[in-house]
Amino acid sequence: xxxxxxxxxxxxxxxxxxxxxxxxxxxxxxxxxxxKLAERFHLNSxxxxxxxxxxxxxxxxxVGYYVEDLRDHLQKILGLDKNHRVGIIGAGRLGTALADxxxxxxxxxxxxxxxxxxxxxxxxRIGDVDVFAFKNFAKVAKKDKIDVAVIAVPAQxxxxxxxxxxxxxxxxxxxxxxxxxxxxxxxKLKTIDLTISLESLSYFLSHVxxxxxxx
Amino acid sequence: xxxxxxxxxxxxxxxxxxxxxxxxxxxxxxxxxxxKLAERFHLNSxxxxxxxxxxxxxxxxxVGYYVEDLRDHLQKILGLDKNHRVGIIGAGRLGTALADxxxxxxxxxxxxxxxxxxxxxxxxRIGDVDVFAFKNFAKVAKKDKIDVAVIAVPAQxxxxxxxxxxxxxxxxxxxxxxxxxxxxxxxKLKTIDLTISLESLSYFLSHVxxxxxxx
Numbered sequence: 001x002x003x004x005x006x007x008x009x010x011x012x013x014x015x016x017x018x019x020x021x022x023x024x025x026x027x028x029x030x031x032x033x034x035x036k037l038a039e040r041f042h043l044n045s046x047x048x049x050x051x052x053x054x055x056x057x058x059x060x061x062x063v064g065y066y067v068e069d070l071r072d073h074l075q076k077i078l079g080l081d082k083n084h085r086v087g088i089i090g091a092g093r094l095g096t097a098l099a100d101x102x103x104x105x106x107x108x109x110x111x112x113x114x115x116x117x118x119x120x121x122x123x124x125r126i127g128d129v130d131v132f133a134f135k136n137f138a139k140v141a142k143k144d145k146i147d148v149a150v151i152a153v154p155a156q157x158x159x160x161x162x163x164x165x166x167x168x169x170x171x172x173x174x175x176x177x178x179x180x181x182x183x184x185x186x187x188k189l190k191t192i193d194l195t196i197s198l199e200s201l202s203y204f205l206s207h208v209x210x211x212x213x214x215x
Numbered sequence: 216x217x218x219x220x221x222x223x224x225x226x227x228x229x230x231x232x233x234x235x236x237x238x239x240x241x242x243x244x245x246x247x248x249x250x251k252l253a254e255r256f257h258l259n260s261x262x263x264x265x266x267x268x269x270x271x272x273x274x275x276x277x278v279g280y281y282v283e284d285l286r287d288h289l290q291k292i293l294g295l296d297k298n299h300r301v302g303i304i305g306a307g308r309l310g311t312a313l314a315d316x317x318x319x320x321x322x323x324x325x326x327x328x329x330x331x332x333x334x335x336x337x338x339x340r341i342g343d344v345d346v347f348a349f350k351n352f353a354k355v356a357k358k359d360k361i362d363v364a365v366i367a368v369p370a371q372x373x374x375x376x377x378x379x380x381x382x383x384x385x386x387x388x389x390x391x392x393x394x395x396x397x398x399x400x401x402x403k404l405k406t407i408d409l410t411i412s413l414e415s416l417s418y419f420l421s422h423v424x425x426x427x428x429x430x
Contacts, residue, residue, distance in 0.1 A: 192407065
């Protein structure tokens with residue numbers, strides 16, 4: 001199954017281009033060259049041309065790209081013309097914050113359910129979203145047509161939660177637990193490990209301080 | 216100023232090794248080879264040897280690595296032996312969830328203050344953390360020795376918040392607003408853009424569905 005025809009680094013860059021094009025559109029710009037796009041958003045113009053060339057001929061000589069056309073193309077390539085329904089497992093602070101996260105509504109993802117094991121949380125309503133018992137995940141996922149799971153539970157429970165959700169047929173999972181997880185083939189897992197980012201800041205600070213004498 | 220002696224991809228891998236070593240230590244393991252480490256945690260053993268070789272000779276022929284020694288070395292390399300104090304700007308759902316995020320306490324970061332413009336939030340206490348007026352950021356940051364800022368405000372305010380916090384001398388910033396930001400030299404910015412990860416899941420799902428006939 002050749003699902004990943006282009007690399008994730010490429011799709012990440014397409015996401016960035018899409019954001020820039022939306023900004024230009026909001027300003028009423030109709031065309032943009034790869035050089036202008038690169039200059040304005042601190043990107044690499046050769047990389048832009050290379051990335052977009054993978055998907056056909058978007059540029060017009062002497063004009064550049066038509067902003068709206070290119071935006072529509074990128075949305076289609078990224079599958080943003082279809083909606084996805086998200087179930088968040090873990091109705092703690094992070095899970096409930098994510099249920100309300102503006103990034104989901106900005107894209108094509110709707111959070112439709114929260115899941116937890118805590119009887120005090122099950123049956124509650126957080127914003128527009130109900131909290132269900134996690135043991136009923138498969139049933140609720142089927143009924144509510146959930147196709148994306150977000151794992152927001154402590155690290156030690158993350159792998160078993162992942163097993164359960166993929167058993168119920170979920171193929172796309174976003175994991176916030178700071179631990180590496182193992183997935184089966186055909187399932188896409190994105191781990192958002194904030195501690196890795198924090199440690200990279202820590203490394204930077206420790207070397208800045210060594211050089212500047214603890215400034 | 217040569218701050219980044221090793222690439223961020225390398226520090227990210229060191230963070231992963233550190234997590235694995237902590238897991239082995241918790242299990243009472245005293246030594247581990249790069250092959251065993253790679254096998255157990257789905258890593259690349261040649262890459263492990265190469266990464267660790269940058270920092271001196273940690274391995275012992277016939278033994279592998281001493282787990283605790285290597286863990287201590289990695290913590291020192293990543294600067295985790297020093298504490299950092301975090302101010303979070305934006306006391307909305309995401310900001311307050313982050314104030315309580317277990318990842319901060321797992322590492323060497325303490326969240327010491329929240330900041331907002333909303334008069335209804337200023338003066339409140341969320342968990343152990345007070346909410347201050349953002350206009351007083353420089354003053355509070357100096358008094359509370361804040362050296363890391365976390366931006367958890369809507370995208371359109373993120374750049375101006377970044378300017379303010381770097382003006383007050385902050386050199387490490389983590390940004391959750393889904394927008395590219397411009398920083399001055401000597402400031403380290405990590406953007407955690409969940410929408411980019413979501414769009415990469417979207418791309419995957421759209422291609423799985425095309426292949427499997429909307430399974």
